[in-house]
Amino acid sequence: MLNTKAAIVPVVRINNRKLNQEFLERDLGMKTILEEGAFAEFSGHAGVETKLVLVESPSMRTRAVNGTKKLNKIIIKVDKAEEIEALLAAGTQYSKLYQGKNGFGFETVSPEGDTFLLHAEASAEELKTILSPVPFKGQGDFSGLTAFTVESVWINTPQPSVSQDFYETILPNQTFLRFIGAEGEELLAPAEQVWDLDSLRFPVEKDFDWANLESQLEGPFFKDKKETFIQTVDPSGIELWFEK
Numbered sequence: 001m002l003n004t005k006a007a008i009v010p011v012v013r014i015n016n017r018k019l020n021q022e023f024l025e026r027d028l029g030m031k032t033i034l035e036e037g038a039f040a041e042f043s044g045h046a047g048v049e050t051k052l053v054l055v056e057s058p059s060m061r062t063r064a065v066n067g068t069k070k071l072n073k074i075i076i077k078v079d080k081a082e083e084i085e086a087l088l089a090a091g092t093q094y095s096k097l098y099q100g101k102n103g104f105g106f107e108t109v110s111p112e113g114d115t116f117l118l119h120a121e122a123s124a125e126e127l128k129t130i131l132s133p134v135p136f137k138g139q140g141d142f143s144g145l146t147a148f149t150v151e152s153v154w155i156n157t158p159q160p161s162v163s164q165d166f167y168e169t170i171l172p173n174q175t176f177l178r179f180i181g182a183e184g185e186e187l188l189a190p191a192e193q194v195w196d197l198d199s200l201r202f203p204v205e206k207d208f209d210w211a212n213l214e215s216q217l218e219g220p221f222f223k224d225k226k227e228t229f230i231q232t233v234d235p236s237g238i239e240l241w242f243e244k
Helices: 015-027 081-089 160-170 210-216
Strands: 011-015 031-036 039-043 053-055 071-078 096-099 105-110 115-119 129-132 148-157 176-179 197-203 229-233 237-244
Touching: 011 015, 011 148, 015 031, 015 053, 081 115, 115 160, 129 148, 129 197, 148 160, 148 197, 160 176, 176 197, 210 229
Parallel strands: 011 053, 071 115, 148 176, 197 237
Antiparallel strands: 011 197, 031 039, 039 053, 071 148, 096 105, 096 129, 105 115, 229 237
16 A cells, blocks of 8 residues: 555646746746756755656657646645745736635646646635735745645546546545546547646655555556566556656
């Protein structure tokens, strides 16, 4: 059984890394902590652990999704509520604006149509929609989010119960992934074919017993010779990487 407290890292496959990287830095206040080949990894400005990954995939190999994407929404919980307001004061564009007990929250959409929700509440369910215009208070020395966590990832799927049962086996009582019933011709497409949610990284301890996980995986999987990771695919075609 996996440790459900370990940070799960979503990887989003995109067409234009520069454009999306600028969006994450400017509009969401994230910091790029690693750039390597097609990959860019992000964290808070005081962090060193990867929270979110972009992987660029050119149009000669990948294409836009026809219809509804698998990725419904990524929910980001920010440690300092006032930093969300600072983002808004700095000009972050939003599609929805919220008010919570701790401060503002907002939804915004990336250049490639992926939705992000930022908040600083105990739960995003506590947010209430408010209307513009609203005066926002800025911070003179603000450079971005000090710290944040990816609280949950919402996934569109034509078979939510199948996906829920799959993850219940390896992550009992997990709340990180939420499955939304939806229709779309490419909601089950292989991850490497389209610009969408590509994969999820599951960090595990160095002494983690692979045999236990292997017994829980119903489908085929790949394990490297050094036994540092296992790669498999979930019912939606999203790749799962379990990494020591």
